[in-house]
Amino acid sequence: MSLPSQQALSGMVVAIDGPSGSGKSSVSRGVAARLGLRYLDTGAQYRAMTYWMLQNKVDVGDPAAVAADAGTPVIVSGTDPAAPAIGVDGEDVAVQIREADVTGAVSAVAAVPEVRARLIALQREIIGGGGIVVEGRDIASVVAPAAGAKIFLTASQEARAARRNTENGGGAGGVAATREALTRRDSVDSRTNALAAAPGAVVVDATELTLEQVIEQVAGIVIHTAEGTAPDAASQGVGLTR
Numbered sequence: 001m002s003l004p005s006q007q008a009l010s011g012m013v014v015a016i017d018g019p020s021g022s023g024k025s026s027v028s029r030g031v032a033a034r035l036g037l038r039y040l041d042t043g044a045q046y047r048a049m050t051y052w053m054l055q056n057k058v059d060v061g062d063p064a065a066v067a068a069d070a071g072t073p074v075i076v077s078g079t080d081p082a083a084p085a086i087g088v089d090g091e092d093v094a095v096q097i098r099e100a101d102v103t104g105a106v107s108a109v110a111a112v113p114e115v116r117a118r119l120i121a122l123q124r125e126i127i128g129g130g131g132i133v134v135e136g137r138d139i140a141s142v143v144a145p146a147a148g149a150k151i152f153l154t155a156s157q158e159a160r161a162a163r164r165n166t167e168n169g170g171g172a173g174g175v176a177a178t179r180e181a182l183t184r185r186d187s188v189d190s191r192t193n194a195l196a197a198a199p200g201a202v203v204v205d206a207t208e209l210t211l212e213q214v215i216e217q218v219a220g221i222v223i224h225t226a227e228g229t230a231p232d233a234a235s236q237g238v239g240l241t242r
């Protein structure tokens with residue numbers, strides 16, 4: 001695959017949204033690395049906010065308490081796809097934000113409007129003039145509706161649960177428990193952001209594709225878009241929403 005001129009990509013914003021475990025982080029990092037773009041994991045920012053709330057004994061079940069402190073933590077995101085970093089108040093929290101306590105509380109924290117306003121402003125600041133792949137739930141619809149390329153990445157619940165279960169080393173309860181947790185989080189998250197493709201997004205279904213195949217397909221869509229030669233969705237085996 002040949003790359004378009006760096007100029008064509010340097011101002012590009014690539015929005016990748018989708019449900020939990022659909023492969024957003026892995027695919028976004030792979031695409032950013034391949035195309036020489038920066039990478040932003042917005043879910044990590046919501047997780048970092050949640051970690052801070054838990055550390056500071058804020059009642060995450062009380063939206064008013066969360067809102068009152070939403071402006072306090074200093075959240076810093078690194079954008080190198082080879083080494084994504086996330087810090088809160090100077091502490092590297094890349095490992096802590098993936099722990100079960102944060103995963104269990106993040107949906108409630110992310111639903112608080114003051115949290116969203118703060119993090120969306122931070123995300124737009126980082127996106128700046130572009131040259132970045134941004135992944136989350138509301139990137140194409142809210143954070144960067146003018147993004148040059150919009151992807152909605154999905155996969156069956158079975159595939160997502162099996163992949164997450166493997167990633168977690170086949171923890172207690174196996175795939176069935178992982179699937180239940182994933183479905184529960186999607187259900188709560190969907191009250192905050194519709195887990196559906198935004199207008200103009202290309203739907204990529206990763207159920208039957210390897211990670212490498214998905215990266216190849218998404219990078220291809222970005223390149224065609226940057227060159228102004230977007231292929232028709234049918235020839236890509238993907239769906240385009242209007």
Ligand SMILES: Nc1ncnc2c1ncn2[C@@H]1O[C@H](COP(=O)(O)OP(=O)(O)OP(=O)(O)O)[C@@H](O)[C@H]1O
Nearest residue numbers: 020021022023024025026163164167206209210211
């Ligand atoms: N197409 C694929 N084939 C096989 N495994 C995959 C594929 N895509 C992603 N994975 C694996 O699935 C797991 C979940 O992927 P990833 O963390 O990128 O998803 P995510 O959408 O960012 O999840 P979350 O929303 O929970 O942060 C990882 O272990 C990843 O390596």
Ligand SMILES: Nc1ccn([C@H]2C[C@H](O)[C@@H](COP(=O)(O)O)O2)c(=O)n1
Nearest residue numbers: 042043044046106110136137138189
């Ligand atoms: N743009 C975003 C990104 C994430 N969230 C919420 C939804 C998730 O439950 C949580 C953690 O995201 P993950 O790391 O699992 O991708 O953050 C959101 O509301 N908006």
